[in-house]
Amino acid sequence: MSQIQQKVELIQSEVIAAGTVRLTLNAPDIAAAAVPGQFVMVQTAQGLDPLLRRPFSIHQINSEGLLQILFKVVGRGTERLAQCRTGEQLSILGPLGNGFNLGESGNACLVGGGMGIAPLLFLASRFLQQSHGGVTPRVILGARNREELVPLMGDFLALGIEVLAATDDGSFGYHGLVTDVLKTLNLTSQSSVYSCGPKPMMAAVHHLCQKENIPCQVSVETVMACGMGACLGCAVPLKAGGYAHVCSDGPVFEAGELLWSL
Amino acid sequence: MSQIQQKVELIQSEVIAAGTVRLTLNAPDIAAAAVPGQFVMVQTAQGLDPLLRRPFSIHQINSEGLLQILFKVVGRGTERLAQCRTGEQLSILGPLGNGFNLGESGNACLVGGGMGIAPLLFLASRFLQQSHGGVTPRVILGARNREELVPLMGDFLALGIEVLAATDDGSFGYHGLVTDVLKTLNLTSQSSVYSCGPKPMMAAVHHLCQKENIPCQVSVETVMACGMGACLGCAVPLKAGGYAHVCSDGPVFEAGELLWSL
């Protein structure tokens, strides 16, 4: 596993919805090595405060070596990143973590909620490009309302992927939860579900898949200091007891391995 | 004494020589209250590091409420300031300190070395504008070499003030110390000397003036935490014993009041 620490140039910064920002970085070495579900650690300050890097899923890469991250401004680090201007150099580490297992599945369903859609775009494009003939995954995206959801859908539509939408307030697509939409797809144990989003959403997806015996991979988040297995700070409890480390054992896990009650 | 804490807009940032930067800020309230020799405390980081504000002499103000500072990049704070871009908001406190006493003197001589020229431009323009008929002060500026000195002279020349130059390496003006030039002016106890620059230079100016019985005011620098008399961190030893505080008792002192041996 080869990881790289690099200063890379910010090529473009876009506010794609209120408080949601997409950065495009010129990072050919990291982009070349990355697989969907992996992440990068980004330094947000020039000084010592904020001290730690921030983890972000790789949202998309392209053949010119550009790498995108998509994030919500929630605190000091993301605020700083949102203010960065084109031409600035950002220090990033990556690619980190294990990534999704694309398996053999011809019947993949990607279920994202809120910023959880970030890693799913890269995953969807990989499915389309797979060597043994591309497959078009099904994509279910959920958010609180139309304003949040619609800007996140565009990239999937541009790939020619139909998006099944669900909003909490019914202002767009299905009025309700992504799991309600997921139920209607009649997936089987031959299908695979890939999910990323708020914990309650992923727990619901997991429970549904468990009941229906559908394989399900989830990408989980924790606080991180190092992102590379050194600090042991990113523990998540395992069903079998003990802990896994999100940065090195994950961030993608078979949903059944994790202890969801916590 | 009314001091103001304000976010002000950076109007212009100029690199006037290698590592020397001039910032123009839109700070009408502070500019209106300022007198030559006073300073401002500037916040250099958005986060908590570097924590403390940095003190800078008021270099020039104009009638439109613009305020300039002139500084050398010597560490993390000045580096940060040098990177600020037009349109950014900077938090500044000011005007702080006591300022020069312009007195009655029709025969003023300003002696600056290196960045010590920063407060002298504002002082020179005040002499020119004095209510009871402007007077043209004499100005002696010293630096290591031509590259350092020439860019600092322009503003004085633009005011119509002749500059007597001295460089350590003789690459421009007199080859030697500003005190050598000062000696040639035959100042008397009716004259006044105003000096700002490196400590050894100011000590030399002070000793010369003391010998010749010429009144001499100096502007001194120390590390500062608050700039407003609250921390007592900016102590300088007094000839009479005890300490003065540069930010509140100074930064301008009668040279004879200070203990120069330290």
Add this chain to the structure above:
Amino acid sequence: MEPVNVKMDELDLRVSIGSLKLQNPVMTASGTFGYAREFESYVHLQRLGAVVVKGISLEPRAGNPPPRIFETACGMLNAIGLENVGVDRFISEKMPYLSALGVPVIVNILGDSVDEYRQLAERLAESPGVAAIEVNISCPNVKKGGVAFGTDPQMAAAVTKAVKQGCQVPVIVKLSPNVTDVTLVARAVEEAGADAVSLINTLIGMAIDLKSRRPRLANVIGGLSGPAIKPVALRMVYQVAQAVSIPIIGIGGIASAEDAMEFLLAGACAVQVGTASFVNPRATEDVLDGIATYVREQKLESVRDLIGALRIG
């Protein structure tokens, strides 16, 4: 100065430190707010919960030679050496302005012997404007006295008793963080009659200039303050809150209302804002406005609902 922009009429922000009633829990920290007047252009001083002034000794002190301060990562070192005008000039020159402010004035005192502390308390008790005395037993800068009083529970208790004997106003003992177990000193001064404890004073630290190979402070070592020390301060406040039943005043790295409220949750009844006032002279008032806004938005009955409201387990 900015106009007051948070309406507080309807809010109950009052707290008590023993018999001392404060309109709100936000005070200044000794040595970081001068004698208050320095801040009159920046802060509506009459809005503060209390003003704690620079440490006062029996005789005037010139303080340490420079350099006295040095910036560190998210903090600063100081070795001011307790420069102050002495108790007589303090009472004659500084108290008139302070008592006219209309907020409680808390006088921080320091001595080289138990008897000096008693004398200071007696002198200050004669000055009607003094609302409380804060006893600095923890300053690390003066070789005689300072360190020992704050790190030895028995000595701390002896100073507390002497000050209590010397005056009728509430006595707050300010604890040093440079100890193995802060609760031992806290309990000792509680038993000795302290009306409250305040903590923390500065951690002892040091920095070196590589170029000159000399210490950054003429005094070699100094006190570390600022956001860097907040986690240590909060931990000690929490520990002391489990150990004593007198009121606690939280100090250390407080720069925002959120910081202050963490200390309240950990068990402090009030807070002091120190180093932050150097960076943002309006820090005390910003903290106050932030607490008021939180109390309103969360519809708390009073700010006292926050005190010790930390949930564990």
Add this chain to the structure above:
Amino acid sequence: MEPVNVKMDELDLRVSIGSLKLQNPVMTASGTFGYAREFESYVHLQRLGAVVVKGISLEPRAGNPPPRIFETACGMLNAIGLENVGVDRFISEKMPYLSALGVPVIVNILGDSVDEYRQLAERLAESPGVAAIEVNISCPNVKKGGVAFGTDPQMAAAVTKAVKQGCQVPVIVKLSPNVTDVTLVARAVEEAGADAVSLINTLIGMAIDLKSRRPRLANVIGGLSGPAIKPVALRMVYQVAQAVSIPIIGIGGIASAEDAMEFLLAGACAVQVGTASFVNPRATEDVLDGIATYVREQKLESVRDLIGALRIG
């Protein structure tokens, strides 16, 4: 990985920790560098002065429940709870890679009793790759043992003696900063036979989430590390350097060569880089390159010229 870009052939950067000879004074700090392999993409591991691995106990430990870490001003809190694979798996799974690196491997150990420390030392003494043992008597996270050993000079001495009896390799005792007088513990372990001391471990701290009103760490309190604590660490190294004659390894907030050289000037023979490796995985090597550049530019005969070269007075 970047190519090595500082030529060091002609430079003398060697230091000794008792009988342990190091090619240079830059080590990793326990618990911040995993088992070294985690950093092989970023650091030329064979260039390091020594590798200090995560604390090892007799039995594997699962560690504390999350959240285990929280960022603070210029620092971080951790309460990992000493998660580790246990000494047997450490020797069978981790030592082969480590001993192949060609740099001294220092194993950090922790136990719940004096006897556990002795057993650990005995087990590790059997493993040929172990160059030295660092005894963690200072970890604040585990309720049993950890705290008491590090804060009580007698207990610290007892652990030191037990470890010395258990093995022949140099024994480094790692000191806790959460004490009133760090020199007392340092002297006690020196007398008990320690070959060196390393300091500091983390300061005990805490943080609270205002929204949930809960501690930010599941363990409530945790260890504070990073640049925020550097002034405290440097002061303690300086104090211990005046008090003992065994070698000292400086730790705490080191993120640059300048930081490291401050510790050398204060009296440390070597340094450990901790939290900085999380932010900049190449931090250890950057510190090394910076020291080498300084030694060359200042034309020092060896890096040892810096050790204890602080000028005072």
